[in-house]
Amino acid sequence: MTSNPALPERAGRRCHNPLNSLHSTVYFSPEYSQELSSIGIVDDEAPFMVGRLAALGAVGPGVVAGAFYNYNYDLIAKVVPALWDTVSPEAVLGARMRAADAALRRLLGADVVASPEMAEAAELARRATEACTRHARPLYAAHADLPFPEEAHLALWHAATLLREHRGDGHLAALLAVGLDPVEALVSHTATGRGMNPAWVLRTRGWSQTDWDAAADRLRGRGLLDGDGELTEEGVALRAGVEDMTDRLDLAPYEHLGTAGVERLTELGRGFLMTAAMAGAFPETLIGKG
Template sequence: MTTAALEPRAGRRCHNVLNTLHATSYFAPELGQELSAVGITHPRAVNFAVRAAALGPVGAGAVTAAFYNYKHELVARHVPAIWAIASPKDVLAARARAVDAALRRLLGADAVTSPEMAQAARLALRATEACSRSARPLYSAHADLPVPEEPHLAYFHAATLLREHRGDGHLAVLVSAGLDGLEAVVTHTATGKGMTPKWVCATRGWTQEDWDAAAGRLRDRGLLDDAGGLTPEGVALREEIENETDRLDRAPYEHLGAAGVARLTELGTGFARAAAGAGAFPADLIGKR
C-alpha cells in the first residue's frame, strides 16, 4: 500500500471518468435487447433490474432506499415483479453480455483488447481493494460478484464498484444535509452538471408538480433562487456535499497512490471520451434545462 499524497480532487476526477464509462450501459441499446431476451422489456424495469440484481430478489423498499432519488411508486410498479420474470442471476448474465457488446461497439475491438485496457482494469481493481463495505449496500452487493476475466469487463466491474462505493457514501452525506431524493437532484441539476429536468422526470418517476414542490422547499431554505439557480448558500452546500463525499471516498484512491490515480484517470478519460464521441449518451442529457 502507498501513502503518497493526492491532490484534493484527484479521487473525484478519477471517479468521474470511471463513472462515465459505467453509465454508458444504461443508455446502450444492447442492454434493452439482452433484458428483453430474458423477459424484462419496460425501460424502467430494465434499469431497476440491472442495478439491483446484485442485491438479490429484493423488494421495492430496499431498491428505493438504495437508489435514493427515484419515486417509490415508480419502483413499486416494477419491483419485485421483475424477479418473477427473470432471476437476479439471469439479469446479471444479461447485463454482462450487453456490456461486452456495447463496449466493443463504442470503443472498438482494438481498444477492448489493448494493453491500455488491461492496465486500466488492473489499476481500477487495485483501487477497489481499499473500499469499505460498511453502510454501503450497493457497493457491498457488487463486491460479492466474481471479477470477469476479460479486461474490458473487469474494468467495467471495477468502475461499477468504485461508482457504487462513492454513491453509497454520497447518499449518507445527502441525508446529513437534509436533502431528500428529489431535492438532491434539483440542486444537482441547478449546478449544470446533473441531468435535465426532462430526463429526471422521465427516468425517476417524478412529475413537474413534484419538481416544483421540491424547488419550493429549496427556495424556502434559501438554497434556490426564483429562476431555479443556486443561491450562494446553495452553491456552498453543494460544494460541502461534494467535499464530504470526497472524504468518505478517499481510501481507494489513497491506496492506489497519486501516480496510479493519475494514470487511471488518463486512461479512463480516453475511454470515456471515445464512448461519448461514439454517441453513448443523449445530447440533451446534462444541463439545467
C-alpha cells in the same frame, strides 16, 4: 494503513468521474435494452433500475428504495417484486454483462478493447477497489460479492461499477447529512448544470412535475434556490459541501492506489470515455437544466 503520500486535492473525484461515466454508457446502449428484452423485461420504466438492483438479489421495494434514495417508491413498487416473477437476479446480471461486453466493443473498438492500455486500466482500477469497504454501503457491498470477469474491458467495467457504487453509497450519506430529500437532491444537482436534464430525471426516477416544483419551492424556502431556478450562493456552497464530504468518504480506494496510479487511471479513463462519447454513447439531451 497506506504508506502512499497524500493525494492532490480532489484527485479521487477526478479519477472517479470518467470511470463512472464509462460505466453508465451501458445503460444508454441499445445492447442493454436488447438484452433485457431477450429475458422478458420490456417495461420502459425498468431498465435504469433493474441492472443495479439485481445485485441485491430478489428483494422487495423497500430495500431498493433505501439503497437507491432518489427513485420514487411508487415506481420501485411497480417494478419489484413483480420483476422476480419474470426473471431471476442472476439472469439480469448476465444480461447486463453481455450488454457491457457488446456496448464497449462497439463504442471503443476492437483495438482498444484488446490494447495493453485496457489491461493496464483494468489492473489499476481493480487495485483501487481493494480498499473499498462494505459497511453502510449496500449497493457496493452487493456488487462486491460478484466475481471479476476475466476479459480486461469487462474487468475494468466491473471495477468501475464497484468504485461507482462505493462513492454513490457515501454520497447518499452526505445528502442525508445536509438535509436534502430525494427530489431536492435531484433538483439542486440539475441546478449545478452537471446533473441530468429534468425531463430525463422525471422519466427515469418516477417523479412528476408537481413533485419537482414542490421540491424547488422547498429549496427556495431554505435560501438555496432563487426565483429563476438557479442556485444561490448558499446553494452553491451546500452542493460543494456535499461533494467534499463524498470525497472524504470515498478517499480510501484512491489513497490505496497512490498518486501515480490515480493519475494514470484518470488519464486512461478519460481517453476511453472520450472515445465512447465520440461514438455516440450518450443522448445529446442528457445533461443540463432543460
